[in-house]
Structures are given as structure tokens and as C-alpha cells.
Amino acid sequence: MEKHLHIISFDVPYPANYGGVIDVFYKLKNLHKAGVKIILHCFEYGRGEQKELENYCSKVYYYKRNTSFINQFSSLPFIIKSRNSEQLITNLLKDKYPILFEGLHTCYFLNDKRLVNRFKIYRESNIEHDYYSHLAKSERNPIKKLYFNLEARKLCNFQKQLVDADLMLVVSTADRDYLHSQFPTKKVEYLPSFHAFDEVKIKEGKGDYILYNGNLQVAENIKAVEYLIKNVFSKIQHPVIIAGLNPNAEIYNWIKPYTHIQIKANLGEAEMQTLLKDAHIHCLYTHQPTGLKLKLLNVLYSGRFCTCNEEMLAGTNLQQTCMVKNTPSEMIEAINNTFQQEYTPHLINLRKQALHAFDNAAKTQQLIDWI
Numbered sequence: 291m292e293k294h295l296h297i298i299s300f301d302v303p304y305p306a307n308y309g310g311v312i313d314v315f316y317k318l319k320n321l322h323k324a325g326v327k328i329i330l331h332c333f334e335y336g337r338g339e340q341k342e343l344e345n346y347c348s349k350v351y352y353y354k355r356n357t358s359f360i361n362q363f364s365s366l367p368f369i370i371k372s373r374n375s376e377q378l379i380t381n382l383l384k385d386k387y388p389i390l391f392e393g394l395h396t397c398y399f400l401n402d403k404r405l406v407n408r409f410k411i412y413r414e415s416n417i418e419h420d421y422y423s424h425l426a427k428s429e430r431n432p433i434k435k436l437y438f439n440l441e442a443r444k445l446c447n448f449q450k451q452l453v454d455a456d457l458m459l460v461v462s463t464a465d466r467d468y469l470h471s472q473f474p475t476k477k478v479e480y481l482p483s484f485h486a487f488d489e490v491k492i493k494e495g496k497g498d499y500i501l502y503n504g505n506l507q508v509a510e511n512i513k514a515v516e517y518l519i520k521n522v523f524s525k526i527q528h529p530v531i532i533a534g535l536n537p538n539a540e541i542y543n544w545i546k547p548y549t550h551i552q553i554k555a556n557l558g559e560a561e562m563q564t565l566l567k568d569a570h571i572h573c574l575y576t577h578q579p580t581g582l583k584l585k586l587l588n589v590l591y592s593g594r595f596c597t598c599n600e601e602m603l604a605g606t607n608l609q610q611t612c613m614v615k616n617t618p619s620e621m622i623e624a625i626n627n628t629f630q631q632e633y634t635p636h637l638i639n640l641r642k643q644a645l646h647a648f649d650n651a652a653k654t655q656q657l658i659d660w661i
Contacts (some may be wrong), residue, residue, distance in 0.1 A: 294327045295346075296388040297661065300373065300395035301336040302352070303330075307536075307559070308485065308505055309584045310415055313461070314392050316484035320654040322346040331381065333373045351381055362437075367444040369395045369418075370587045379404060386643070386660050391455075394418045394445065401454040409552065409659065415483075417465055419446035424578040428509040452476075456460070457660055462605025464579070468574050477661060480565035482606075482648050483584055487591035490642045496632055497570030497594060499529040500625060504585055506534035506541060506555075514575045519544045521618035528629055531574075533557060533565055563592060570633075571625055572596040579604035590645060594633040597624045 299314050306315035318328050322345075330347040335355040343350050353375040364371040379399050383388060388409040391397050393416075400410060419442045426438035452458065453473060460466045469478045498539040502518055504511035506608050515532060522528045524547075532545070533554040545551040559563065566572075572589040579601040586603070589596050599612040613624040 292327055293325065293658065293661075294329065294385070295321065296329045296331065296382060296387055296389040297391065298331045298378070298396040300333055300393045301342075302332045302340055304337075304340040304342050305559075310393065312414065312485060313413075313483040313490050313505070314585050316486060316650060317345050317654075317657075318343075320484060320650050321657070325656050326658065329387070330383075332380050333375075335622060340526065351378070353378055365444065365447075366398075367394075367418075367441050367448055368400050368437075369441070370448060370485045372487055374398045382408075393446070394452075396580045397448075397451065409456050409661065410454065411457045411459060413461045414458060414465055414469065416461075417468055419443070419449065421578065426507055428513045428577065430509075430520060434509075438525065459657070460661075461590050463607065465606030466605075477487075477625050477660075481653055481657060483587065484650055485584060485591070485648070487587070488644060488650065490591050490638065491567070492569050492592065492594060492638050492641065494633055494638070496630070497568050499531050499569055500526075500571045500573055501531050501569035501593075502531065502564060502575075503528055503566070503588075504531040505536040506532075510576060510578050511540070512541065512578060515541055516544060517577075518575055519548075519551065522621050522625075525618070525622055526550075526625055528625065531569070533562065533566065549644075566592040569610060570594055572598075572627055573621065573625070574598035574602050586650065590641060595628050597621055597628075607647070608644060611641060641651055 297318055303311040303314035303505040306312045312574065318330060321328055328347045330343060330350045330353050333355040334352045339352055356372050358634060361368055361371045366464065369473060373395055379402065379423055383404060388411065389565045390411045390413055391400055392413045397412065400407060422438050422442035422445060426435050426442065431440055455476065458469055458478045459470060460478060461483050463480055466478055466480045485654060506512060506515065527550060529531055530551040531554055535556055537553055537555050542553060545553065566588065572593045574596065575598060576583060597615050600614055603609055603612065603614065615621045615624050
């Protein structure tokens with residue numbers, strides 16, 4: 291029997307070059323490989339229509355996201371109100387297939403009476419009101435800070451509508467526990483994020499630099515980079531590379547006094563993967579223990595040693611893969627002690643064992659079974 295599935299994506303999920311769309315793209319790619327006929331619905335607001343998606347989907351629909359300022363005055367969260375399309379509900383009603391809502395962003399129609407008899411799956415990527423509260427704390431611009439705080443309140447209120455989901459899929463065990471507590475009668479399952487890797491590919495031996503990578507337009511990552519430069523990277527002598535999208539002038543100013551720290555901006559995918567594989571130590575840090583950090587998976591599948599704080603690993607059960615250090619002095623000590631060590635075949639095997647739960651093929655079959 292043919293299997294069909296509607297997937298509603300908050301953004302066009304190609305190219306798969308930032309956290310949320312990575313999960314969406316590799317999920318639909320693996321579902322296609324397993325024989326599922328996917329009808330993809332995308333909200334488009336700058337990435338354009340992507341022919342690549344037609345390789346994995348039987349049909350791709352695009353809807354313009356309505357980012358009009360007037361939507362800010364709605365009682366609904368802006369990220370949800372701006373993804374309201376009557377054409378979307380019309381297309382969903384053409385059949386009776388299950389519907390996968392990717393992120394709270396896409397849940398405008400989750401409790402629509404016209405979908406009352408449909409099997410509806412909510413794919414969580416963050417506890418969104420927590421995520422926006424953390425964004426507000428990281429933001430320095432007072433207007434943006436106000437927006438994030440208001441959005442957090444609206445998102446907390448909107449979360450009640452998840453009661454109409456038949457299945458909730460969460461990216462971390464911490465988020466699973468939270469949604470279980472909020473919706474004790476609903477089915478909530480742990481399904482780690484999908485990613486680009488079919489296997490662990492790590493170079494043996496050693497590299498000669500420390501790497502931090504992330505989208506440097508995001509307030510959370512800017513705050514993390516500032517913390518690492520001022521408290522860790524400036525206190526060591528080893529070469530450091532900071533890589534990411536569109537770093538601002540402030541980040542360049544932070545590294546000016548330190549000749550051993552350099553920035554590599556807007557690298558292509560191939561260049562970025564080479565940088566990841568050749569690094570000796572990956573240094574990650576976050577103030578936000580929310581969701582699953584996909585850059586962590588990127589590092590663990592491709593890179594050698596990794597040091598990070600507990601918040602980076604929240605809800606992942608991956609503590610054994612990293613040197614977990616929560617203070618600058620602990621991170622500095624870990625870097626200095628590890629910089630001359632070799633990454634051995636034994637360590638690679640341990641990494642493979644730890645990442646078994648994140649295998650895309652196994653997750654795909656589990657998702658199909660649940661639906």
C-alpha cells in the first residue's frame with residue numbers, strides 16, 4: 291500500500307544550511323528513500339522556489355508568508371499569524387492523508403474543524419516560548435527585546451492548541467518530559483533531529499586549530515562568541531578559527547587584539563566540512579538549553595575532540611561524546627590538555643556507538659511506524 295504524507299514547512303527547506311530546515315530537508319529525503327509519497331507545503335519569504343525539492347516530493351506547494359507589520363498586533367504569535375494561508379487549507383483538504391506540522395510556526399490550522407478527522411503530527415523543534423524568552427535575554431536592541439518578550443507570551447498561550455495533535459515528536463528528552471507534563475493524555479515521542487550524515491566520518495590523528503562555528507546573525511550565537519573570545523580564546527595561545535554566516539563588525543572588533551584568532555565568513559558547504567574535519571578541538575557554548583543544537587551533531591559526526599557546556603547537551607544523552615566544561619577555566623584546561631593528543635580509532639568507535647540513536651534510517655522507520 292502506498293504511504294502518503296503532507297509536510298508543512300515553516301520555510302523552504304533547501305538549501306539545508308541552517309538548523310530548522312536541516313531537520314526538515316533530511317527528514318523528507320529519508321522518507322522519500324523509504325517509499326513515502328510526500329506532499330510538501332512551504333512558506334516562502336526570501337529563499338525562492340527550489341527545484342531540488344521535486345526530487346523527493348510528489349508535489350511541492352509554495353505560499354507567501356505575510357510579514358506585514360499589522361500582524362504584530364494580533365493576539366496570535368507573529369511566527370504563526372504570518373503563516374496563515376487559505377490556499378494551504380484548500381490543498382490539505384484535497385485528500386485525507388496524515389499531516390506533519392513542522393514547528394509551532396506552521397500550526398495555524400492545527401485545530402481547524404475542517405481537519406478534525408485527520409491524523410495530525412506536531413514536530414517540535416523548541417519549546418518556543420522558552421526559546422523566545424532566551425532570545426530576549428540575549429538581545430541588546432530594545433525594540434527586538436520587546437518583540438521577543440511579547441512573542442514568548444503569545445507562544446505560551448498558543449501552546450494549548452497542541453491538544454489537537456494526535457502525535458508529538460520532540461528533539462530532546464527534556465522537551466519530551468515537558469510536553470508530557472503539559473499534555474499527559476497525548477502521545478509524545480522522542481525523535482532526534484534528522485541530519486546530513488549517513489555515517490560517522492572522523493579523521494584520525496590531530497589538527498592544529500580550535501574551531502567555533504555557527505550562524506553569526508543569531509543573537510544566541512553572537513552572545514556565545516563574545517563569551518568565548520573574552521573568556522576562553524583570548525586566554526590561550528593555540529590558533530582559533532571562528533566560522534559562520536555574516537559576522538558583524540562587533541565580532542571583528544572583539545578579535546582585533548588577538549593575532550591567533552581569525553574569522554572565516556560565509557563558507558560554502560564543502561569548505562565548511564573540510565574546516566570541521568581538520569579542526570583538532572571544537573569549542574561550543576550556549577546560554578540556551580533549548581531544543582537540539584544541530585551544529586553539535588555536525589561536529590560529532592565529522593569532528594575530533596569537542597568541549598562544550600552542559601546547556602549545549604541538554605536532553606541529548608550525549609555527555610560521553612564531549613568534554614563537558616561549564617567555566618572558562620575548565621574549558622581552557624581541557625583545551626590545553628587535549629591539544630597534543632591524537633584522535634584514535636578507539637575514540638572513533640566510541641563516537642559511533644554514542645550516535646547510534648541518531649541514525650537517520652532507524653528514525654525514518656520509527657516515524658513511519660508511528661504514523
